[in-house]
Amino acid sequence: METTRRAESFFTIMRRIRKNKMALFGTYIVLAFVGIAIFAPWISPYSPTAQDYTVSLQGPTWAHPFGTDIYGRDVLSRVIYGARISLGISFVAVLVSVIIGTILGAIAGYFGGALDEIIMRTFDVFLAFPTILLAIAIIAILGPGMVNIAIAIAVYSIPQFARVSRGTVVSVKANEYVEAARSIGEGKWSILMRYILPNSIAPIIIQATLRMATAILSIAGLGFLGLGVQPPTPEWGSDLSLAMTYIQVAPYLGIFPGLAVFLVTMGFNYFGDGLNDALNPKLKDR
């Protein structure tokens, strides 16, 4: 019974997304970049870190469609490999935030009382910092590096997921089936895990999709400030910051890494928006 109902709703959602052109567009962009990230070694024409000073700062040519940077590295290859860094870090950071944030928020919303106060007031303090600033502060403490960037993103994302999950759990908790489970003597934890969390998942998935977009912007932003992934690792943000140095002589360097950040972010935003419409069809016009 349960599985058929879920499977059906999954297909309903997929059908709604297919009907939504924007959402479909976003899905394709995201899938394309996931493909690029996975198959980077096979599709990139050069090594992203191979230097060749004989072709330093060349505009787009057949041999180097996106041109070359000051070290003669192939920009196309760097953009392709950049997808791995960007999608990899953001996926890990968002996944960790979803798990920790959802559980803490659910505990706060379900048990209420002092526990709720302690958890949510602590998160309020974190939410008092603008996100990019909190990320900068974390990097100032831990230093740059991929793991630390993921931590920085998680630190500001966890409170956001906790808020969403707490709100949803509080409203799901009021349902009759939760009352029914309680009346037949189910334990609190088992009710939370078996009935409340599975029914609170939709808003969290939407939030996670939109947070992927924010995470990708943060990674590139930190990279641009010099606080992100350090060179020579190919990362879109730090490549753009290098491009700024040579913008007078080679403005084309400032185009493609930024375009990549923009496209992936837009993909996740369109996809998340479409998912939102598909999961809450009634809210479409709000």
Place this chain on the structure above:
Amino acid sequence: MSNFILRRLLLLIPIFIGVSILSFLMMHLIPGDPARIMAGQDATYQEIQSIRVEFGLDKSLPVQYVLFMKGVMDGSLKSIKTQRPVLKEIYPRFLNTLELSLVSIVISAFLGLGFGIVAAVKHNSWLDNLVMGFSLFGISMPVFWLGILLIIVFALILGWLPAAGKGGIQHIILPSITLGMATSAIIARMTRASMLQVMNQDFIRTADAFGIPQRKIIYKYTLKNALIPVVTVIGLQFGYMLGGAVLTESVFGWPGLGRFIVDSIFARDYPVVQVGIMLIALTFVLVNLLVDITYAFLDPRIRRR
């Protein structure tokens, strides 16, 4: 109303304390000995000791926190690099960030409201789709990339505007558009959603039935009611701008607080980093409070909660 404001002000106190504690703890969360980190790599034992004494690092944490806050206020907390009081260093940069954010929020409020109203009035038309498409576009646009593109077009190719620095009006145009792009998109979305919601309400249908002209219905009755949540969003966005301006400041070499904090991280000038971050966060919280109060002022229903 004054009761409401008082309650919100009281709620602010724990957040203020939390933010200041977190900013204070930053230094101690860095792996290793804070005195050694601040003194730099090739510092002598004497130099490290003198920093330890100067910053009270030999005392207990609560004492250090009190000393830190006292130092911020009375100016005894100094920048390691310039040896001037941290607040004195930060203040002019903070004003620069404020200036940029103010210009940006005004531009994006105009653009956002305009586009949002058009989209709502022409609901489901190509114009509406265009505005909605543009708004997702604006939200997805990385600010630093937008800045680079604007520099390439308006400074390098056309040569109309300067690429960097601070000076006359022409210097603030590109940075404020860059900083305001995403915000105008968000305001447009919010305005549209809010307008549509109000348009579906009974009193608008009644006004329509009475034969009141469309223009008057839209601009007088709908807009007035729809603006309340939009004002909130504008306020919140202004708060975000203060912190988010760091990227724009970086692209355009705008001497703001965000960029100063990042430079100070590289210079290991931690007092500046701590106080700078604290100041932005506190302003952010304060702006949010003002937004809440304005909201309650505009919508009497909120006050009763």
